Amino acid sequence: MKFLSDNAASVHPNVWEAMRKADAPDSPYDGDSLSAELDERMSALFGRECATLWVATGTAANCLALAAMCQPHGGVVCHEEAHIEMDEGGAPGFYLHGAKLLLGQGEGAKLDADAIRAVIDPIRDDVHQVQPHAISITQASEYGRVYRPKELTAIRALADERGLGLHMDGARFANAAAFLDLPAGEVAGPVDALSFGFVKNGGMSAEAIVFFDKGLADVAKYRRKRAGHLQSKGRYLAAQIHAxxxxxxxxxxxxxxxxxxxxxxxACGERLMHAVEANELFVRLSAEERETLRGQGFEFYDWGADAARFVTAWNTREEDARALAGAIANL
Amino acid sequence: MKFLSDNAASVHPNVWEAMRKADAPDSPYDGDSLSAELDERMSALFGRECATLWVATGTAANCLALAAMCQPHGGVVCHEEAHIEMDEGGAPGFYLHGAKLLLGQGEGAKLDADAIRAVIDPIRDDVHQVQPHAISITQASEYGRVYRPKELTAIRALADERGLGLHMDGARFANAAAFLDLPAGEVAGPVDALSFGFVKNGGMSAEAIVFFDKGLADVAKYRRKRAGHLQSKGRYLAAQIHAxxxxxxxxxxxxxxxxxxxxxxxACGERLMHAVEANELFVRLSAEERETLRGQGFEFYDWGADAARFVTAWNTREEDARALAGAIANL
Amino acid sequence: MKFLSDNAASVHPNVWEAMRKADAPDSPYDGDSLSAELDERMSALFGRECATLWVATGTAANCLALAAMCQPHGGVVCHEEAHIEMDEGGAPGFYLHGAKLLLGQGEGAKLDADAIRAVIDPIRDDVHQVQPHAISITQASEYGRVYRPKELTAIRALADERGLGLHMDGARFANAAAFLDLPAGEVAGPVDALSFGFVKNGGMSAEAIVFFDKGLADVAKYRRKRAGHLQSKGRYLAAQIHAxxxxxxxxxxxxxxxxxxxxxxxACGERLMHAVEANELFVRLSAEERETLRGQGFEFYDWGADAARFVTAWNTREEDARALAGAIANL
Amino acid sequence: MKFLSDNAASVHPNVWEAMRKADAPDSPYDGDSLSAELDERMSALFGRECATLWVATGTAANCLALAAMCQPHGGVVCHEEAHIEMDEGGAPGFYLHGAKLLLGQGEGAKLDADAIRAVIDPIRDDVHQVQPHAISITQASEYGRVYRPKELTAIRALADERGLGLHMDGARFANAAAFLDLPAGEVAGPVDALSFGFVKNGGMSAEAIVFFDKGLADVAKYRRKRAGHLQSKGRYLAAQIHAxxxxxxxxxxxxxxxxxxxxxxxACGERLMHAVEANELFVRLSAEERETLRGQGFEFYDWGADAARFVTAWNTREEDARALAGAIANL
Structure with a gap:
């Protein structure tokens, strides 16, 4: 029973079906009819005008969005445990041509306006220090925590005050939306660009970069090609998103x-390190306890010496979840 | 009847089938069993040890290969009509961190050793001029011309003499191999890395970078992640290549x-601008003649003012090809 | 008698004197009083508002100016024999983060509007090809030719029509100004930024980047620091420019x-390959003739197989020039 | 009485004299006789073979050295308060093409082997995380602390164990050498490259990059030109170093x-935040005390809310130092 990650789960049947339908010949790159409909589709979903580009990975989505907001000599404020800082192999340094990640702190891998101020206020406004150009937050966060609309509004206000772009890494945006049970537009809040993830949620190889500031998309479309992310059979990616x-x-x-x-x-009670709002659990478990669970057939990652991370996916079976709950309860 | 390009053709049934089979859960990124088998598979095909990475596009394949061969302050010799120079949106400048393409000339968009010497010999060996670090050739070329093994050997000799890496853009490598009717290893010749294309030939979204110099792959695997090209469900790409x-x-x-x-x-006779060795035709046709053909339902690109480009694909129907041949003969 | 280049000539006495005067303590970087006066000084000289940054080399000046005009995914139109293309070791690729030089042709290493159109008009307006963002011209050109004000106006008109920035490499701007005998503002014409060279003309290590579009300077001042070109004892550079x-x-x-x-x-008559408008001469001379001249003590560079380049400097002695003239006349 | 920094102090008379002597014509760039002698000079000073390049700033020196050691996808371990992290405007991101600084901690802005291990050991050896390629330490440190030879040896041993390059930022190397009273070779220890600073110590505009691993210099010489740091009248820089x-x-x-x-x-006693080993003092002083000192004509920077930084220079007058000592004693 795999609780390693949602990032390699099987593809949803509807996605397969849509991809097969897209097999009919159409124009290459993003000139096909499915790609062409994405802007309208996302505008309707988010309740405001936007421009949408597909790419194959969240890393590409995040970095193309940020590269459109941050000049090479600038910086992007993000949480010190953000995916762009920890797990993208230095992709922001590549895509942003050496711009710097400016690291903030916050409970549950979330930033708030105060945490962002704590990063940027000490930066002297001179050429010797890297100036912030943008903020990147993650919805849901690396620890499965979800930003509420008013938290987003407060961050936006700060961004506006300081003239900063605002990006949301939404690799698990769907999980945040399901948790909040609010319209997509409120889950994204007033960001300039959203990396809207589908791969972890039943897609195969398509993420959407949704630009609410459409001028950013005009830059990003060139950068996407330049990064080798403009697939010639892009209709198969657009089809996934539509599905x-x-x-x-x-x-x-x-x-x-x-x-x-x-x-x-x-079943975890006090063992939980973070409130569970999305599909990730960080659970205090001794080495012995983890060995016990693994002996029972559960697969998961260690999280430091005294904890484990469990991730559920769109297709995690109820009985497997119950089994794991039971096993933890019985420890 | 579409003769626009092979780059948006439908996906071959075997590829679909293999992708569906890959739907079973496996490790993310390139940790799955299908990805793991690629090295051995390609080593067998090419008759020498190699390391293989999948990526989604030919642009990414070319640029990751070249970035492993050419330092940021160096240059890559290529034909002035090469895809990396003309059609990749400046991707080499991005991936190679500002390295320079050094442009050569040659019949049919092919380079030979003399053409390469004509590029690099005038470069003064000092820090004021960009020094060549690598050569990139295209098999089959932009004009559908195919390098013979002895031509490759001559270029390799020059590369060795000057200490240059040698890369082959094989977006249509299969078409070259089919034309030469030689083992893959002879079609690739003694290059250090090959971008082995599948997308134009019935794949969906998987190209292989085949590194015969395995040290280059050790660099490229980091660069692939850094470029956002390490898909988490990479098994669907590996599956395509195996199929x-x-x-x-x-x-x-x-x-x-x-x-x-x-x-x-x-049917083209004297109209042909280049010998047809692969699946592209460059045909002298007046504006009037092109209008006639389009009136008969043929789709294709103009090639300058007095010619047209026709590209056939793996699934071009025989009757369509015959129809086009007939239509041209009747002009 | 050296006619190799003006780039290593001795430093003018006034420059030395001004540097010595600057020895008194002052604020570091460009916070000193001499640096602070440069904007006003240049605004007066050029008859329009500008912002001025010093740097140590023409390469840095050119590249910092262009980097402020051209995004990493864009291109800069320049002459195929421009210094930024031929002699700066790939610096534009570095400073512009992989942007591309788009090469034009023209008599005497000058571009005109038609030549620029010949470069940019064939570029398809899509993401597959690098789009022009800026134009760079050289006053005086690599062959010592000088742009007249109306030529500059015509290039500006084209730049405006296409939304392109316009940069002037003025490594030998002074020589152009001396030739035209017009106010500096007319010699620069309506460019957005000028690399105003002093090193070849009696300075030691200070060039000015003059930004007539002051917004570009706001970017360039960060990029200058980031490039390690903000010297802490900048007052010695400012002093050179003032002197x-x-x-x-x-x-x-x-x-x-x-x-x-x-x-x-x-003395050169028909031997001249280019009209001499500044301080460079390109003279047809056989290998034998060059040997004769060298035997008489003249130092200069060969220019291909059948010519030589002579460069005069601010301190070339009249008698040396006369001697060379005589020697050539006597060949 | 200025104790702001040593970075804008006047130039030493011997340096002026040597620059004037260099005024005689010589070859451009680093082709002059003074530049040519630097390798031998430094090899003698350090007691081992090295290759030396001059540049105008410490930022350029540090970044060119590191760029030769660290690939774009790698990282450089440095102290979280290192100059390259805090005060170089993001130059490492630029010169290293997006490589990452990996920040360590340590008393007095010094790193030791344990501190470096604390940075690199948690990095998973996979492509998702940026791998360390080099270490950069500062002699004397940002807080004026000096590495002892055995500390350097321990860091070198770790570097070798992990296959990392080792760079020393020696903006105040001379102050460290004066403090240790040991041969230069022992002050530098077994590093691969040293940024040997002169500007803060009486020079005008010349720093030396000393490459003990000469292969690195072969790369750096191209990068120096590419960064616009190869001055055409380089002899004036070489002259400063010789002087x-x-x-x-x-x-x-x-x-x-x-x-x-x-x-x-x-005079500072308990007020000292860091032992004074070089020419910087970090002194606990209340706002009121600082006001008092400023009222007496002393200029210096605040260091946070409750302290001040004083820097002495080569030409700080004894009576000024005594006056400041007295004033602090009297607070």
Whole structure:
């Protein structure tokens, strides 16, 4: 029973079906009809005008969005445990041509306006120090925590005050939306660009970069090609996104994953290191306890010496979640 | 009847089937069993040890290979009409951190040792001029011309003499192999790295970078992640490559495309601007003649004011090729 | 008698004197009083508002100016024999983060609007090709040719029509100004930024980047620091520039150099490959003739197999110029 | 009485004299006789073979050295308060093409082997995290602390064990050497490259990059040109370095600065935040106390809310140092 990650889960049947339908010949790159419909589709979903580009990975999505907001000599404020800082192999340094990540701190891998101020206020406004150009936050965060709309509004206000762009890494945006049970537009809040993830949620190889500031998309479309991310058979990526949006599969998949996580969380009590709001659990477990669980067939990652990380996916079976809950309860 | 390009053709049934089979859970990124088998697979195909990385596009393949061969202050010799120079949106400048393309000339968009010498000999060996670090050639070339093994050997000798890396852009490598009817290892010749294309030949979204100098792969694997090209569900890319190699689909597909091109070429006579060795035809046609053909339902690109480009694909129907041949003959 | 280049000539006495005066303590970087006066000084000289940054080399000046005009995914149109293309070791690729030089042709290493159109008009307006963002011209050109004000106006008109920045490499701007005998503002014409060279004209290590579009300077000042070009004892650079402007030393020095070149040119007749408008001469001379001249003590560079380049400097002695003229006349 | 920094102090008379002597014509760039002698000069000073390049700033020196050691996808371990992290405007991001600084901690802005292990040991050896390629330490440190030879040996052993390059930022190397009173080779220890600073110690605009691993210099010489740091009148930079080495002016200047700092330190007692080993003092002083000192004509920087930084220079007058010592004693 795998609780390693949601990032390699199987592809949802609707996604397969949509990809097969896209097999008919159409124009290359993003000149096909499916790609062309994405802007309208996302504008309707988010309730405001936006421009949408597909790419194959969240790393590319995050970095293309940020590169459109931050000049090479600038910096991007993010949490010190953000994916762009910890797990993207230095991709921001590559895509942003040497711009710097300016690291903030906060409970649950979330930033708030005060935490951001603590990063940028000490920066002298001179050429000797890297000046902030943008902020990047993650919805849901690396620890599965979710920003509430008013938290987003407060960050936006600070961004506006300081003239900073605002980006949201939404690798698990769907899980946040399922948790908040609010319209997508409120879950994204007033960001300039959103990396809207589908791969972890039942897609195969398509993420959307949604630009609410459409001028950014005009830059990013050149940068996407320049990064080798403009696939010639892009219609298969657009098809995946449409399939996920059709009938709100993106939400129902995320609800399944969240529900499985909640089931497990119910058995963890004091063991939980972070409130479980999405589909990730960080659970205090001794080495012995982890060995016990593994002996029972559960796969997961250690999280330091005294804890473990469990991730549920769109297709985690209810019985597996219950089994894990039971096993933890019995420790 | 579409002769616009092979780059948006439908996906081969075997590829679909292999992708579906890959749906079972496996490790993320390139930790899955299909990805793990690629090195051995390609080593067998090429008859020498190699390391293989998948990526989604030819642009990424070319640039990751070249970035492993050429330092940021160096240059890459390529034909002035090479894809990396003309059609990749400046991707080499991005991936190679500002390294320079050093442009050579040659019939049919091919370079030979003399053409390369004509580029590099005038470069003063001092810090004021960008020094060559690598050579990139295209098999088959932008004009559908194919390098013979002895031509490759001559270029390799020059590369060795000058200490240069040697890369082959094989976006249409299969078409070259089908034309030469030689083992893959002879079609690639003694290059250090090959961008082995599948997308134009019936794949969906997987190209292979085959490193015969395995040290280059050790660098490129970090660069692939850093470029956002390490997909988490990489097994779907590996599956495509295996499907193309199984039963030599890559060759039979290319043979089909080449045969269709040859059929059309037979009707073009003096109109042909370049010998047709692969699946592209560059045909002298007046504006009036092109209008006539378009009126008959043929789709293709203009090539300057007095010519047209036709590209056949793995699934170009014989009757369509015959129809086009007939239409051109009747002009 | 050295006619190799003006780039290593001795430093003008006034420059030395001004540097010594600057020895008194002052604020570091560009916080000193001499640096602070540069904006006003240049605004007066050019008859329009500008912002000025000093740097140590023309390469840094050119590249910092262009980096403020051209995004990493864009291109800069320049002559195929421009210094930024031929002699700066790939610096534009570095400073512009992989942006591309788009090469044009023209008599005497000058570009005109038609030549620029010939470069940019064939570029498809799509993401597959690098789009032009800026134009760079050289006053005086690599062959010592000078742009007239109306030529500059025509290039500006094209730049405006296409939304391109316009940069002037003025490594030998003084020589152009001395030739035209027009106010500096007309010699620069309506460019957005000028690399105003002093090193070749009697300075030691200070060039000015003059930004007529002051927004570009706001970017460039960060990039200058980031490039390690913000010297802590910047007052010694500012002092050099002031010394060159005081009493129009920059012009009198250039007039001397031009006069020496004219003296020699008078003896060259049909041998001249380019009209001599500044301080460079390109002279058809056989290998034997060059040997003869070298035997008489003249030092200069070969220019291909059948010519030589002679450069005069601010301190070329009249008698040396006359001697060379005589020697050439006697060949 | 200025104790702001040593970075804008006047130029030593011997340096002026040597620059004037260099005024005679010679070859451009680093082709002159003074530049050519630097390798031998430094090899003698350090007691081992090295290759030396001059540049105008410490930022350029540090970044060119590191760029030769660290690939764009790698990282450089440095102290979290290192100059390259805090005060170089993001230059390492630029010169190293997006490589990452990996920040360590340590008393007095010094790193030791344990501190470096604390940075690199948690880095997973996979492509998702930036791998260390080099270490950079500062001699004397940002807080004026000096590495002892055995500390350097321990760091070198770790570097070798992990295959990392080792760079020393020696902006105040002379002050460290004066403090240790050991041969230069022992002060530098077994590093691969040293940024040997002269500007803060009586020079005008010349720093040396000393490469003990000469292969690194072969790369750096291209990068220097590419960064616009190869001045055409380089002989004036080489002359500065020779003047500083002649008669050990570099050491006597540093001894003067250190002595002035020691004089002041003697009056500070418990107020000292860091032992004074070089020419910087970090002194606990209330806002009121600082106001008092400023009222007496002393200029210096605040260091946070409750302290001040004083820096002495080669030409700090003994009476000024005594006056400051007295004033602090009287607070």
């Amino acid at each position: 996920m949006l059709d009938g709100d599969v993106w939400l129902s998949n995320a609800r399944s994953a969240n529900a499985a996580a909640a089931e497990i969380a119910g | 193309m190699l199984d039963g030599d689909v890559w060759l039979s597909n290319a043979r089909s495309a080449n045969a269709a091109a040859a059929e059309i070429a037979g | 060159m402007l005081d009493g129009d030393v920059w012009l009198s020095n250039a007039r001397s150099a031009n006069a020496a070149a004219a003296e020699i040119a008078g | 500083m080495l002649d008669g050990d002016v570099w050491l006597s200047n540093a001894r003067s600065a250190n002595a002035a700092a020691a004089e002041i330190a003697g």
